[in-house]
Structure formats: structure tokens, C-alpha cells
Amino acid sequence: MAKTIMIQGTASNVGKSLMAAGLCRIFKQDGYRVAPFKSQNMALNSYITREGLEMGRAQVVQAEAAGIEPHTDMNPILLKPTGDTRSQVIVQGEILGDQSAEHYYSHKKAFEPRIRESFERLCRAYDIIVLEGAGSPAEINLKEQDMVNMYMARLAKAPVLLVGDIDRGGVFASLVGTLFLFTPEERDFVKGVVINKFRGSRAILEPGLRQMEGLIHKPVLGVIPHIKIDIDDEDSLTERFTGAPQNDPSRPPLADIGVIRFPRISNFTDFNVLSRLPGVRLRYVDAPEKLGNPGLIILPGTKNTMGDLRWLVQNGLASGIRKFAEGGTPVFGICGGYQMLGRTLRDPHGVEGGGTMEGLGLLPVTTVFEKEKTRTRVQGTFAALGGILKPLSGMDLEGYEVHMGISEGEAGGTGYLADIRDSNTGIAKQDGLYSGNVYGSYIHGLFDAGNIAQALVKALSGDTEAVPTGTESGWKAYKEKQYDTLADCLRTHLDMERVYQILEEGI
Numbered sequence: 001m002a003k004t005i006m007i008q009g010t011a012s013n014v015g016k017s018l019m020a021a022g023l024c025r026i027f028k029q030d031g032y033r034v035a036p037f038k039s040q041n042m043a044l045n046s047y048i049t050r051e052g053l054e055m056g057r058a059q060v061v062q063a064e065a066a067g068i069e070p071h072t073d074m075n076p077i078l079l080k081p082t083g084d085t086r087s088q089v090i091v092q093g094e095i096l097g098d099q100s101a102e103h104y105y106s107h108k109k110a111f112e113p114r115i116r117e118s119f120e121r122l123c124r125a126y127d128i129i130v131l132e133g134a135g136s137p138a139e140i141n142l143k144e145q146d147m148v149n150m151y152m153a154r155l156a157k158a159p160v161l162l163v164g165d166i167d168r169g170g171v172f173a174s175l176v177g178t179l180f181l182f183t184p185e186e187r188d189f190v191k192g193v194v195i196n197k198f199r200g201s202r203a204i205l206e207p208g209l210r211q212m213e214g215l216i217h218k219p220v221l222g223v224i225p226h227i228k229i230d231i232d233d234e235d236s237l238t239e240r241f242t243g244a245p246q247n248d249p250s251r252p253p254l255a256d257i258g259v260i261r262f263p264r265i266s267n268f269t270d271f272n273v274l275s276r277l278p279g280v281r282l283r284y285v286d287a288p289e290k291l292g293n294p295g296l297i298i299l300p301g302t303k304n305t306m307g308d309l310r311w312l313v314q315n316g317l318a319s320g321i322r323k324f325a326e327g328g329t330p331v332f333g334i335c336g337g338y339q340m341l342g343r344t345l346r347d348p349h350g351v352e353g354g355g356t357m358e359g360l361g362l363l364p365v366t367t368v369f370e371k372e373k374t375r376t377r378v379q380g381t382f383a384a385l386g387g388i389l390k391p392l393s394g395m396d397l398e399g400y401e402v403h404m405g406i407s408e409g410e411a412g413g414t415g416y417l418a419d420i421r422d423s424n425t426g427i428a429k430q431d432g433l434y435s436g437n438v439y440g441s442y443i444h445g446l447f448d449a450g451n452i453a454q455a456l457v458k459a460l461s462g463d464t465e466a467v468p469t470g471t472e473s474g475w476k477a478y479k480e481k482q483y484d485t486l487a488d489c490l491r492t493h494l495d496m497e498r499v500y501q502i503l504e505e506g507i
Contacts, residue, residue: 004158008133036062044266053093167197192221222494254279299337338440380420399445
């Protein structure tokens with residue numbers, strides 16, 4: 001059976017996912033077969049595996065860092081919030097249905113056998129399992145229902161590294177307080193603490209570290225600096241939404257891209273490849289006054305298309321998008337964003353609350369929400385496109401679909417977007433629609449393959465020499481470099497010799 005180690009944190013967004021990814025890369029570099037595991041994940045950024053099953057994006061990132069194919073055993077339970085108190089429950093990649101928080105918590109123990117079998121399969125296949133916790137493990141009102149923090153540490157017999165975020169302040173209180181709320185047995189699982197996102201002089205921090213060690217009787221295994229790593233984010237806590245666009249402010253951007261930041265935005269990782277290109281100013285927009293003068297407006301995926309469409313109309317962004325589209329500014333909708341661009345959305349089965357809504361009316365398409373979710377990976381080529389994105393015509397593409405609706409084009413459409421083939425069934429079909437400079441597609445990851453992102457920016461800028469053309473592996477190679485950079489940082493600032501000792505000693 002595999003050796004195990006677990007990363008828990010004092011709160012959400014302290015760096016658990018990145019630290020787990022970094023350890024996966026280090027263990028891979030050191031010659032071990034390593035896999036990630038998180039028993040329950042709550043996130044809207046999901047992924048479709050080769051088998052056509054759905055899992056959380058964080059474990060996909062960690063699997064990539066480990067150099068292995070993502071599998072739903074790495075994330076047996078995924079919760080995708082559909083509202084403030086309801087989530088779609090996905091178990092081992094298959095949809096169980098929408099449930100209220102109360103219903104889920106009262107029945108979640110029934111999922112324990114599925115968690116165990118997924119974990120045990122990984123243990124038989126790999127040398128090391130890097131487990132990740134969720135939120136805080138010391139939420140005293142939730143500990144009886146815990147299936148992801150100390151529950152998994154016990155089940156996996158996994159020693160725990162507890163991570164705190166110093167950048168948000170209060171790191172000493174959060175680490176000490178978390179350990180204080182643990183039972184003596186739970187404290188025994190914790191073999192050391194790690195301070196993450198540090199800026200400044202280690203020497204100034206040192207007296208505090210020694211004092212804290214005296215209080216908690218646990219070693220500080222590392223102080224990890226705040227570093228810029230371009231790795232796919234797990235959820236809407238990402239700094240991408242609020243951070244400054246990554247372009248030279250002294251020069252006008254080649255392409256100013258505004259991505260609508262829906263309340264239930266999902267799979268915004270679709271645009272990471274665009275944000276890294278030189279000269280691209282990619283912004284997330286949640287109000288009409290923030291639209292500015294974009295060269296492209298993107299409507300991304302969402303877990304609640306009809307709810308987010310209401311929000312779009314109510315806050316005035318819908319009118320702004322229509323105005324830009326009528327003026328010739330290109331608009332691109334992906335998945336839920338594509339559905340919104342159509343004329344009508346119908347929900348006869350109550351998938352999103354029921355009823356019928358008018359869309360933005362920018363594409364001649366009608367969407368009907370069905371009970372069954374489409375989940376598949378696809379490959380294909382762009383069709384003969386018109387409008388500003390005509391240069392993309394014939395380019396190879398790949399990606400994945402994950403959606404509840406079926407969209408049918410109506411009379412008056414200029415053409416479909418792509419010829420694709422379902423990677424699981426081999427069935428050929430047409431995807432999406434375009435009309436003038438308005439484009440829609442169901443394919444997530446559409447811009448990742450080959451030189452599509454570069455071609456898009458060249459088309460928007462009108463400068464064919466603006467963005468250098470890379471190789472087909474450019475985006476993948478870029479991500480591999482990011483994982484190596486993360487691993488180098490952890491090797492420098494984390495006591496890896498002691499981490500290996502903890503791994504060997506176990507519980």
C-alpha cells in the first residue's frame with residue numbers, strides 16, 4: 001500500500017492545493033509514482049476525464065504535476081454550487097442530483113464506502129498519495145460530518161502538515177487556534193506547520209516562529225515565499241479576478257479582452273492561455289462601467305445560466321454587451337455564455353428552476369435544459385468562419401463539454417463553429433454557431449490547443465506579426481515549467497528531508 005501525507009490548512013485559499021501540487025511534482029522528480037487525493041471538493045471549475053466523467057480542477061492540476069492522467073478516484077465527491085444553499089452532487093464522476101446543504105449533510109455518511117474504494121484503488125496503484133483537506137479542519141460545528149480533513153487523515157493513516165497564510169494576517173493565531181480546537185488525537189496527526197505566502201525578511205519573522213513552536217510543540221517545517229505561479233485555479237477565490245492585467249501599462253494592449261464575471265462563473269481556466277500571451281490585457285468585468293472599450297467580450301461558463309442571465313440583465317451588462325455587439329465588437333460565448341447569446345432558454349424539467357427566458361438575442365439559437373448532463377472530450381477543426389475570427393478557419397482544436405442544455409440553431413444563422421468528434425463514442429457532430437462577429441461554442445479549453453490563442457490575438461489586433469507562433473506543445477510546456485518552478489520553490493523553503501522522514505514514519 002502507498003505511503004501517505006496530507007496537507008490541511010487553517011482556512012480556504014491558504015495554499016493547500018498548490019502545496020499538494022508542488023509535493024506531487026517533487027515526488028515525481030524523485031522517481032516515485034505519486035497521485036493526489038481529495039475526498040470531497042466544492043468548486044465550479046471542473047474537468048472531464050478520458051472516460052467522460054467529471055472531477056474537480058484542483059486534482060487535475062495535481063495529477064498533471066505528478067505526470068499522470070487525471071481520474072475521478074482522485075476526487076470521488078465533487079459539489080458544484082447552484083445557489084447559496086444548494087449544490088449539484090457528483091459522485092465518482094456521475095451526477096447524483098441537486099441537494100440542499102441540509103439534505104447533503106444528513107446523508108453524506110452514505111458516501112463513505114465510495115470514498116474508501118476510490119482511495120484504496122489509488123493506494124494499490126501508486127507509491128505515494130498526497131491528500132488535500134478542505135477549508136479549515138477545526139470547524140467545530142461540522143466536525144461530526146467531516147469526510148475530508150481528519151476523517152481522511154485517520155482513514156489514510158496520513159501524517160498532516162498544517163498550512164497557514166501569513167499574507168492575510170493573523171497566521172500565528174490561526175495556526176495556534178486550529179491546533180487548540182483539535183482533540184489530542186487530532187493534534188498527534190499534525191507533524192509540523194508551514195507558513196505560506198511570506199513577504200519580507202525571515203530574520204524578522206524568526207522570533208515569532210520560535211515562540212509559536214514553544215506553544216504548539218510542533219516544528220515549523222518551512223516559510224514559503226509569495227511567488228507568482230501561473231497554475232489553474234480551483235475556484236472563485238482566485239486572484240485573477242482582482243489582480244492587475246498582466247501587460248505593459250506603458251503600451252496599448254494588442255488585445256483588450258473583457259471576460260464577464262458571473263456570480264456563478266465556472267471553468268474560467270479556459271482563458272488562462274490568453275492571459276499569458278504578450279500584449280494581451282485580460283480583465284474580469286462585473287459592472288457596465290468596467291466594460292471600457294474591449295476588443296473582445298467573452299461570456300464564460302456558469303453553473304446557473306438562467307440565474308446569471310437575470311443578473312446580467314438587472315445590472316445593465318446585457319445592454320452594454322448588445323451595444324458593443326451591434327457596433328461590431330466581437331463577442332464569444334462558451335457553454336452557459338453561449339446559451340445566453342441565443343434567443344430563448346427553456347427549462348421544462350426545472351433543472352435551473354423552470355420557466356422560459358429571453359436570451360440576449362445575438363445568435364439565432366434556442367436552448368432547452370435536459371435532465372441528463374453532456375460530459376465528453378472532443379476533437380475537431382474550426383469550420384469556415386466569417387467575421388473577425390475567419391483566420392481560425394480549419395485550425396485543429398480539442399477540449400471538453402460539460403453542460404445540461406441542448407442548443408438548436410434557428411433559421412438565419414450564418415454558420416456553425418466547428419466540426420468535432422466525440423472522443424468517447426466516435427460520433428461526429430457540429431458545435432456552436434456564429435453570426436457576424438458573435439460566436440458561441442460548448443467546448444471548454446477551446447483556446448488551449450496548438451496556436452489557437454495566438455491566432456485569436458492576431459485576428460483581434462490585425463497584426464499578423466504581433467504574437468509569436470509557438471509549437472503545438474507550447475501551452476503544455478509552459479505549464480510543465482510552472483510545476484517545476486513550484487517544486488523548486490518548495491525544495492528551497494520547505495524542509496524536504498524532514499518531510500521524507502515524516503512520510504516514512506507515518507502514523
